[in-house]
Amino acid sequence: MTTSATSTPPLTKGQQDHYILEARGITKSFGGVRAVREVDFCVAPGEIVGLVGPNGSGKSTLLGCLSRDIPADRGTIEFNGEDIGGLRTMQVARRGMGRTFQNVRLFPELTVWENALLGRQWKGVGLGKLLRPPDAATRQRAGDLIDLMEIPHLTHLYAGNISGGQMRLVELVMAMMSSPTLVLLDEATSGVNPTLIESLKHYVKVLNDEENVAFIVVEHNIGFIFSIADRIVVLDDGQQLANGTPHEISENKEVIDAYLGA
């Protein structure tokens, strides 16, 4: 495998012959500023893709475009073979794309347990079902994930009353509730202590191994991303600078000059 700035990224995980996410020519401008320029971005099933770059390189904008949180000006996005270019964020989430946010977005008026339950929203759920308490399968799923993250002692606390690191874990629980095929992690280690970062890495790997969930991980924590990613995409000034395995990226002179340093 070679690093590439423009070509379609290679499939890296297992014997997959298709991508679950295939974005082509994504372009997004804010006024006169072109935040993302003609970026191709693909993810194979079960693949962990790191997305790195200097501040203002367009990482979060690209993530927003992929989840339809930010409408792209140009380009196509296919998720699980379906064109999601015209869908709302809510519809994309229901199709199996979970995400966490750079600034944690929990619901502080709800308990941790209720936050977890809310992560599971299904397409076509009628009002009658919505008016009932969450069903046994939803509670079971929430219980499993909360146990995996080792936070059952937090379940009845209000989400606004727990620490920043714990909030990151609860966000990951929410993102995983509807058994997604792809989860976008936006700076998940920001403000988290080293011990919890190790735990977070472990949980991501477990979920990746056992449920074959693909992850797109946006990070400034280079150690975290190099230890977890199957492939790393480097953005610079809204464009793709490099795309390859962690080893290839670490030896790429352009990347070292633009981002990693000596």
Next chain:
Amino acid sequence: MSTVVQPAEAERRILAATARPRRKVVKYRSLIVLLLAGVGMGLVPYSGLNDSVLLTLSTMFMWIILSSSWNFISGFTGYVDFGHGVFFGLGGYVTGLLVVKAEMPFATTVPLAAVFAAVFALLIGFPLLRLRGVYFSIAMLGSFLAMRELVLMATPLTEGAQGLVLPPEVNRLFFYYLFLGGAVLIVAFAWWLRRSQFGMSLLAIKDDERGAEARGINTTLLKLTVFCLSAAITGAVGACWAYEITFIDPEIMFRDSFLINVALMTVLGGLGTVWGPVVGTVLFLMVRDTLWAEQGNSFLVVFGAFLIAIVLFMPEGIVGTVQRGERTVLGRLINRVRHRGAGAADADSLETATAVRSVQ
């Protein structure tokens, strides 16, 4: 995930964590209290109290329904509606017109009034619920003022300022039980709503609408649904009240004090809580009427100071402060006092206990 944690083990631990609140009596404590209060109030007319007391209680039940329905859109969902009186007025006029001009029986007109209010809510809610915060509040206030003028100007239909005279014979006891039943039902529904996926989604919309959308919550649909539901309930109450008072005009049915009262009652008790509108309504009416009886027109000065004190020291309302007390000094104090005897001295236990109570 089965190799990490066995599902049975996960379920056991979650059940263990929630074992105490899951006991049936505790779980349904609120409904039991509500039922007992309802039965108790149902016996009041047989206790020999005079009609004025019954009228006061009947009015109180009516305001509990109104503030609870306002709480659905403003408290649970976070869309503070300063024009909710438009649905009350419309409901009243639908019944007034159908009874007076079409000679329809009262019972038939109430569901029609509710449907009319809900349809109107759907029409204005679709564009206005795209607004947030103060912009939505002002837009709703505008709807209220515009509708009042419209009803005033549509003289051939509404008789304008002259008003409509409805049948004078009114069975006060009927309205007492009607509003009592309505109040019990709406509090029970609010309790149920708070525990449901729908209610939790509404609170999520209030906390962070964009975040809720990213979790797959259909925010547009849920907002419109709860707005129409709230409008339908308010419209039905307006219809009943119009028939009870036997005379309506735009000033009576679209009065400014409705907007202020319903918001104050809910905020006093606790926005977004099940019991907040009940506690707030009872306290508001008791304090206001007592002060008015003792001080005449100057009561508003003391009443205003009372409201300022409540908002200052209990910004989340009375029920909100007791349930989510950690956020205010007074709330923390209340919780310490409540848990001193229970041996829940450490902060974690205290927080857990408080949160568990709120889930109830």
